[in-house]
Amino acid sequence: MSRFMWIAALMMVATSSALAERFPSPNVEVQVPPEVFSSGGRTQTSQPCIQCCVYANQNYSEGSVIKTEGILLQCQRDERTLSTNPLVWRRVQP
Numbered sequence: 001m002s003r004f005m006w007i008a009a010l011m012m013v014a015t016s017s018a019l020a021e022r023f024p025s026p027n028v029e030v031q032v033p034p035e036v037f038s039s040g041g042r043t044q045t046s047q048p049c050i051q052c053c054v055y056a057n058q059n060y061s062e063g064s065v066i067k068t069e070g071i072l073l074q075c076q077r078d079e080r081t082l083s084t085n086p087l088v089w090r091r092v093q094p
Helices: 003-022
Strands: 053-055 058-060 065-068 071-077 087-092
Touching: 053 087
Parallel strands: none
Antiparallel strands: 053 058, 065 071, 071 087
16 A cells, blocks of 8 residues: 555544544434334234234134135135245135
């Protein structure tokens, strides 16, 4: 490194340390409500599932059948989807 570069680097270090002493960083506190780190006030009753169907905030495994509004739904694999959670609700004919 040339002599000029060394002198410039030393001047920058001296200037920045002088500025830091002259203008100390402010002590700032930010109040964050706990809802920011939660699920928005909604309680999650079950653990997240890697491969499952979800209905009414409940996890269901493959093959599960539920009845909602008079319709039977079954949790089945979706052959057309390439993903980490290929389960979907499909209507079951009675």
